[in-house]
Amino acid sequence: MTQARGRTEGSPARLGVPASPATLAAPVVQGGRILIVEDEPALLRALRINLRARGYDVATAPTGLEALAEAERQPPDAVLLDLGLPDLDGTEVIRRLRTWSTVPVIVLSGRAGPGDKIAALDAGADDYVTKPFSMEELLARLRAALRREERPAAGTTFTIGHCVVDLAAYTVTRVTDGVHVAAAADAVRLTPTEWRLLEMLLTAPGQLVSSDKLLNAVWGPGFERSTHYLRFHMARLRRKLEADPPRPRHLLTEPGMGYRYQP
Numbered sequence: 001m002t003q004a005r006g007r008t009e010g011s012p013a014r015l016g017v018p019a020s021p022a023t024l025a026a027p028v029v030q031g032g033r034i035l036i037v038e039d040e041p042a043l044l045r046a047l048r049i050n051l052r053a054r055g056y057d058v059a060t061a062p063t064g065l066e067a068l069a070e071a072e073r074q075p076p077d078a079v080l081l082d083l084g085l086p087d088l089d090g091t092e093v094i095r096r097l098r099t100w101s102t103v104p105v106i107v108l109s110g111r112a113g114p115g116d117k118i119a120a121l122d123a124g125a126d127d128y129v130t131k132p133f134s135m136e137e138l139l140a141r142l143r144a145a146l147r148r149e150e151r152p153a154a155g156t157t158f159t160i161g162h163c164v165v166d167l168a169a170y171t172v173t174r175v176t177d178g179v180h181v182a183a184a185a186d187a188v189r190l191t192p193t194e195w196r197l198l199e200m201l202l203t204a205p206g207q208l209v210s211s212d213k214l215l216n217a218v219w220g221p222g223f224e225r226s227t228h229y230l231r232f233h234m235a236r237l238r239r240k241l242e243a244d245p246p247r248p249r250h251l252l253t254e255p256g257m258g259y260r261y262q263p
């Protein structure tokens with residue numbers, strides 16, 4: 001319904017927000033603190049209204065520096081981040097945030113070029129929505145991002161090449177000559193999206209996990225055809241974890257079907 005209205009960038013109404021009363025009445029009450037970083041007052045207001053109507057605790061920031069300060073003051077559960085900010089570039093905000101936080105970041109951008117998208121994902125963004133977007137799509141992606149943050153149970157570790165992955169602790173350590181290297185310089189840093197993908201695969205050792213299942217679990221409903229997301233993030237995981245990334249031994253692609261963790 002809101003899809004049809006979300007065609008032209010401009011007023012909140014054209015962006016599909018604020019939502020119709022029917023949408024607001026949907027029995028979906030979410031929790032979590034969301035930091036919205038957006039310098040366009042009308043869009044910021046529309047986002048705030050919609051998120052609050054769904055039970056989110058909302059903080060806002062109109063600049064990159066204020067966003068970083070706010071995130072440090074009270075860490076959010078997810079960040080919605082405009083790329084075109086008056087002070088810092090949004091990509092720089094992500095970079096600075098990633099030096100200490102794995103909070104899910106969904107980029108809201110008027111730029112549509114694939115280069116911008118890749119730069120944002122490379123900097124550590126988890127997802128990307130191009131303006132104008134529908135509020136329903138954004139909310140679905142936000143729910144998916146928050147689901148990814150649910151912690152796995154404490155327990156076993158998994159070995160991939162020279163790396164030991166602890167899903168509960170969110171740590172990856174390199175093993176050199178049988179000795180865990182705990183030094184920060186040798187720690188492997190994964191994004192929240194990479195952690196969620198890895199979790200899905202590692203908790204089903206030896207089994208094929210279909211692309212549909214991965215996309216649905218990590219990005220939410222409606223992303224079953226976005227297999228390029230999977231290729232992008234799986235390639236990054238291999239570069240970080242596999243001893244010989246072009247010839248992976250543990251994070252395997254099953255062409256046309258999905259992926260498999262081979263212990």
Ligand code: CA
Pocket residue numbers: 038039040082083084085
């Ligand atoms: Ca902007």
